Amino acid sequence: MQEIIKSLVQKNNTKIVMIVLDGLGGLPLDGRTELETARIPNLDALAKTSATGLHVPVAYGITPGSGPGHLGIFGYDPLEWQIGRGVLEALGLGVELKSTDVAVRCNYATIQEGLIKDRRAGRIPTEKARKLTERLQKEIKQIDEAEIIFTQGVDYRFAVVFRFPEPLEEGSAEVNDTDPQKTGKPPLKPVPANHQSDRVARIAEKLVERVREILRDEEVANFILMRGIAQVPLIPTFEEVFGLKSLAIAIYPMYRGLARLIGMETPPVNGDIKEEIEFMKDNLEDYDFFFVHVKKMDSYGEDGDFKGKAGKFEEFDSFLPGILELNPDVLIITGDHSTPSVMKSHSWHPVPVILNSPYVFGGLSQAFTERECLRGELGIFPAIRILPLALANAGRLKKFGA
Amino acid sequence: MQEIIKSLVQKNNTKIVMIVLDGLGGLPLDGRTELETARIPNLDALAKTSATGLHVPVAYGITPGSGPGHLGIFGYDPLEWQIGRGVLEALGLGVELKSTDVAVRCNYATIQEGLIKDRRAGRIPTEKARKLTERLQKEIKQIDEAEIIFTQGVDYRFAVVFRFPEPLEEGSAEVNDTDPQKTGKPPLKPVPANHQSDRVARIAEKLVERVREILRDEEVANFILMRGIAQVPLIPTFEEVFGLKSLAIAIYPMYRGLARLIGMETPPVNGDIKEEIEFMKDNLEDYDFFFVHVKKMDSYGEDGDFKGKAGKFEEFDSFLPGILELNPDVLIITGDHSTPSVMKSHSWHPVPVILNSPYVFGGLSQAFTERECLRGELGIFPAIRILPLALANAGRLKKFGA
Numbered sequence: 001m002q003e004i005i006k007s008l009v010q011k012n013n014t015k016i017v018m019i020v021l022d023g024l025g026g027l028p029l030d031g032r033t034e035l036e037t038a039r040i041p042n043l044d045a046l047a048k049t050s051a052t053g054l055h056v057p058v059a060y061g062i063t064p065g066s067g068p069g070h071l072g073i074f075g076y077d078p079l080e081w082q083i084g085r086g087v088l089e090a091l092g093l094g095v096e097l098k099s100t101d102v103a104v105r106c107n108y109a110t111i112q113e114g115l116i117k118d119r120r121a122g123r124i125p126t127e128k129a130r131k132l133t134e135r136l137q138k139e140i141k142q143i144d145e146a147e148i149i150f151t152q153g154v155d156y157r158f159a160v161v162f163r164f165p166e167p168l169e170e171g172s173a174e175v176n177d178t179d180p181q182k183t184g185k186p187p188l189k190p191v192p193a194n195h196q197s198d199r200v201a202r203i204a205e206k207l208v209e210r211v212r213e214i215l216r217d218e219e220v221a222n223f224i225l226m227r228g229i230a231q232v233p234l235i236p237t238f239e240e241v242f243g244l245k246s247l248a249i250a251i252y253p254m255y256r257g258l259a260r261l262i263g264m265e266t267p268p269v270n271g272d273i274k275e276e277i278e279f280m281k282d283n284l285e286d287y288d289f290f291f292v293h294v295k296k297m298d299s300y301g302e303d304g305d306f307k308g309k310a311g312k313f314e315e316f317d318s319f320l321p322g323i324l325e326l327n328p329d330v331l332i333i334t335g336d337h338s339t340p341s342v343m344k345s346h347s348w349h350p351v352p353v354i355l356n357s358p359y360v361f362g363g364l365s366q367a368f369t370e371r372e373c374l375r376g377e378l379g380i381f382p383a384i385r386i387l388p389l390a391l392a393n394a395g396r397l398k399k400f401g402a
Numbered sequence: 403m404q405e406i407i408k409s410l411v412q413k414n415n416t417k418i419v420m421i422v423l424d425g426l427g428g429l430p431l432d433g434r435t436e437l438e439t440a441r442i443p444n445l446d447a448l449a450k451t452s453a454t455g456l457h458v459p460v461a462y463g464i465t466p467g468s469g470p471g472h473l474g475i476f477g478y479d480p481l482e483w484q485i486g487r488g489v490l491e492a493l494g495l496g497v498e499l500k501s502t503d504v505a506v507r508c509n510y511a512t513i514q515e516g517l518i519k520d521r522r523a524g525r526i527p528t529e530k531a532r533k534l535t536e537r538l539q540k541e542i543k544q545i546d547e548a549e550i551i552f553t554q555g556v557d558y559r560f561a562v563v564f565r566f567p568e569p570l571e572e573g574s575a576e577v578n579d580t581d582p583q584k585t586g587k588p589p590l591k592p593v594p595a596n597h598q599s600d601r602v603a604r605i606a607e608k609l610v611e612r613v614r615e616i617l618r619d620e621e622v623a624n625f626i627l628m629r630g631i632a633q634v635p636l637i638p639t640f641e642e643v644f645g646l647k648s649l650a651i652a653i654y655p656m657y658r659g660l661a662r663l664i665g666m667e668t669p670p671v672n673g674d675i676k677e678e679i680e681f682m683k684d685n686l687e688d689y690d691f692f693f694v695h696v697k698k699m700d701s702y703g704e705d706g707d708f709k710g711k712a713g714k715f716e717e718f719d720s721f722l723p724g725i726l727e728l729n730p731d732v733l734i735i736t737g738d739h740s741t742p743s744v745m746k747s748h749s750w751h752p753v754p755v756i757l758n759s760p761y762v763f764g765g766l767s768q769a770f771t772e773r774e775c776l777r778g779e780l781g782i783f784p785a786i787r788i789l790p791l792a793l794a795n796a797g798r799l800k801k802f803g804a
Contacts, residue, residue: 027761058802059403060783061790062410065803078803079406088804343761346801348794350779371763371779380781 002075002241004400005388009243014329014394016244017280017290018386020073021316022066022255023298024335025054025351025370027342029306034297034341035352035369038310040317043333043354043368046324051360053378054350054370055386057337063348069336070258074291075242075387076235083261084173084230090159091257093151097232102146102162102173102200105228108132108221109156109179109187111212116183120156121221132221133158139214143203156221162203171196173231175204187225200229237263238289242387243396247283249276250293259291272296273319281326290328298346301339309341330393331356332386333368350380357393404477404643406802407790411645416731416796418646419682419692420788422475423718424468424657425700426737427456427753427772429744431708436699436743437754437771440712442719445735445756445770448726453762455780456752456772457788459739465750471738472660476693477644477789478637485663486575486632492561493659495553499634504548504564504575504602507630510534510623511558511581511589513614518585522558523623534623535560541616545605558623564605573598575633577606589627602631639665640691644789645798649685651678652695661693674698675721683728692730700748703741711743732795733758734788735770752782759795 026034057064057072058079067088068078090103097103108121108129121129133152140148147163174193180186190204204226215222238246240263248259248266256266265287269279273294280290294316300308323331331354338349352373365372374380378389391397428436459466459474460481469490470480488505499505510523510531523531535554542550549565576595582588592606606628617624640648642665650661650668658668667689671681675696682692696718702710725733733756740751754775767774776782780791793799 028763031765033763059790060780060787061792061794061799062406063794063799063801065801068803079403082803085804340761347761348791348799349761371766374766374777374779374781380783 005075005391005397006241008398008400009391010396010398011243012395014288014396015284015290016288016330016332016390016394017292017323017326017328018073018332018334018390019292019294019323020070021294021297021313021333021335023301023337023339023346025338025340025347025349026301026309027340027347027349029342033370034306034309035313036371037306038313038317040313040368042317042320043313044366046320046333046356047354047365047368047372049362050354050356051362051378052355052365052373052376053353054373054380055334055353055383056350056380057383061348063346064337065346066254066336067258070255072383073334073336073386074238074262075384076262077384081233081235083233085228086159086230087232088254089153089228090151090161092254093153093159094253094257095149095151095159095161096260097161097257098163099232099234100164100167101232102164102168103230103232104160104162104204104226106158106160107156107179107225107227109223109225110220111187111223114186116180116185116187116223116225118220119179119183119225124156124221126152126154129156129158129221132215132218136211136214140207140210143206143210146203148207160207162200167234168199168231169196173197173200173229175201175229177227177229178204178208179225179227187223190226190229204229233261235262239263242391244289245287246289246291247280247287248291248293249279250291251276252293252295255293255295264291273316277319277322284326297335298339301341302344304341304344306341329357330390332390334386353378353386355389355393359393407477407793407799408643410800410802411793412798412800413645414797416690416798417686417692418690418732418734418792418796419694419725419728419730420475420734420736420792421694421696421725422472423696423699423715423735423737425703425739425741425748427740427742427749427751428703428711429742429749429751431744435772436708436711437715438773439708440715440719442715442770444719444722445715446768448722448735448758449756449767449770449774451764452756452758453764453780454757454767454775454778455755456775456782457736457755457785458752458782459785463750465748466739467748468656468738469660472657474785475736475738475788476640476664477786478664479786483635483637485635487630488561488632489634490656491555491630492553492563494656495555495561496655496659497551497553497561497563498662499563499659500565501634501636502566502569503634504566504570505632505634506562506564506606506628508560508562509558509581509627509629511625511627512622513589513625516588518582518587518589518627520622521581521585521627526558526623528554528557531558531560531623534617534620538613538616542609542612545608545612548605550609562609564602569636570601570633571598575599575602575631577603577631579629579631580606580610581627581629589625592628592631606631635663637664641665644793646691647689648691648693649689650693650695651681652693653678654695654697657695657697666693675718679721679724686728699737700741703743704746706743706746708743731759732792734792736788755780755788757791757795761795
């Protein structure tokens with residue numbers, strides 16, 4: 001399907017804005033959802049004159065993580081393009097991954113007489129761990145053909161990237177975790193699952209050896225464990241597939257990192273919604289597509305803070321007139337997945353969508369809520385259809401067939 | 403997709419109840435369907451507080467038989483897992499098929515000078531046929547490596563099972579019918595369509611020879627014709643795929659048989675709805691998933707008995723409070739296909755669904771009818787998505803991707 005879309009793409013001067021309210025969808029508490037509770041007159045008015053519906057991020061019943069949630073609304077099948085744990089961890093730490101990278105989640109650990117005594121090195125604090133990570137980086141810059149890049153995370157966690165001189169074959173990172181998942185056991189050796197993953201396993205093994213030597217006099221953090229060894233997926237870029245020069249505007253590194261995986265430009269932005277919109281305004285002339293990521297709805301949802309989540313919608317609503325003033329040709333407001341406060345977690349529920357352009361019916365939803373979007377002209381549809389719809393509404397897709 | 407679901411399954415102590423009202427969906431007679439005519443206050447109340455929608459058993463326009471209808475709502479793609487005629491016939495006769503079986507529908511027939519004179523042996527009555535079938539079973543217990551099992555059906559019909567010592571390769575039952583479909587012609591020889599089906603064809607041929615010898619002095623039923631030679635499909639079990647220990651509660655053998663094909667436990671149950679619910683109650687502690695099959699809506703529909711079908715809904719409605727008292731974590735009420743009384747047959751129409759759990763919106767359907775379910779939060783969706791939805795609502799699916 002993506003091949004078909006690619007063959008139909010034509011360029012023009014339209015601007016497409018996609019605003020992702022992370023964890024948008026909710027569930028009722030005392031009969032009303034977060035969206036149904038929030039006072040959001042601008043969003044309600046926009047829903048009335050827009051195409052509305054609900055998108056299914058992956059499939060009915062499947063709760064997506066942030067990776068699959070975003071890939072879907074960017075027009076990539078999340079079942080086809082799976083992003084490994086190590087890659088997501090590195091993106092979250094702000095590592096600028098390249099297509100030649102393999103990324104690994106690591107823990108500091110305590111080893112004694114060859115057995116794991118503590119899988120988290122007594123949960124050593126970030127600042128202490130950072131010093132160790134800096135020492136490792138100073139001593140280890142290269143193993144065989146791979147550049148080695150360390151990035152400290154929170155507490156005992158950090159990420160390591162093996163940067164190869166050229167992209168690796170598919171399957172090259174199929175190497176097991178070295179974490180035995182239990183104390184009192186020896187760490188596992190990194191073993192290649194196939195011929196392609198020999199190189200990565202060999203470098204992982206040498207890395208463990210070097211680290212052990214360097215940390216041998218540490219009392220607690222004298223070893224490391226590796227998990228989620230993963231290759232950066234060789235995804236065709238957003239510009240290749242959809243012909244859109246695109247700018248990702250996100251405060252959190254992970255979302256910029258996801259956007260960078262498909263070749264969006266991802267300058268760092270500080271602040272919150274207001275600063276993100278200003279940033280878009282300042283860069284409006286230079287791009288075709290703007291992905292604006294608003295994080296906090298999801299965070300409140302995960303915390304079970306129903307009122308906080310509703311309040312964040314109200315805050316966003318107050319900035320909506322400023323976005324409308326920019327007069328994008330196509331404006332999409334949706335989420336990457338639902339995060340109902342009553343569940344304190346991501347969920348499988350379909351996610352509300354507003355698509356505003358001159359080429360919609362409108363008049364079907366009376367407000368921007370889950371239940372009102374159900375009445376809309378887009379129905380319940382797969383997330384990966386949003387991007388083609390956006391292109392069509394922007395006049396960027398030619399007719400298919402004669 | 404089933405592989406993805408399998409990888410996300412996690413176990414807990416929830417109970418999922420799926421009630422299948424066979425042939426649930428209908429069509430209007432004088433403007434109202436069977437469901438719209440029936441007085442079903444308990445179902446209506448449940449629909450108001452549940453997720454509702456309509457499932458498409460196979461695809462728009464495809465009228466499913468009972469096999470595909472049930473496989474779909476059990477989460478198996480009915481286009482991928484096709485159940486042969488012989489297997490369905492044997493299941494309907496209560497044969498406890500094993501994974502090593504090949505099943506065949508048979509007719510008694512009359513042959514004269516090598517030509518078929520009567521394809522149904524003068525439609526000999528069941529009791530007369532049963533005696534012949536018993537004689538055949540007494541004389542034929544084994545052919546080559548296969549145990550041979552006869553089971554009498556109605557009138558001139560019966561089933562034969564070839565039970566092999568081990569599961570056969572795929573394609574092993576690709577052998578033609580021996581029924582020439584016309585009188586005055588010789589019976590066809592069972593011919594293997596490929597190398598794998600040599601064994602089954604050879605045993606079928608030997609069986610015909612043995613039967614001909616045994617029945618040669620019969621005046622009417624002196625021969626047999628075979629149709630629908632089919633292998634028991636090697637479907638991964640419900641527990642393997644969905645992690646659910648499951649109990650099938652059904653009065654009719656065919657539905658227990660279908661459930662047994664995917665490894666559900668299928669003790670015989672006598673009675674009707676009341677006895678089925680009591681049976682569930684008595685076994686509630688021992689299983690995770692309960693499939694309760696209610697047959698009679700379909701039978702009335704097939705008979706064109708509009709009032710009878712509506713009445714059966716009213717009867718079921720009166721037992722619904724007893725089901726709700728069992729307090730399942732997820733309760734699904736749906737059908738395997740539609741059987742509109744005005745059509746006197748199965749049909750392709752989407753089938754109403756109620757899904758009740760704490761994680762739904764509700765408030766969208768005012769009654770349990772085809773048209774009210776159309777307003778619901780599940781929309782019109784593929785039958786195979788019901789099971790993943792049930793698992794998600796029961797907290798039995800982990801997040802997909804990070």
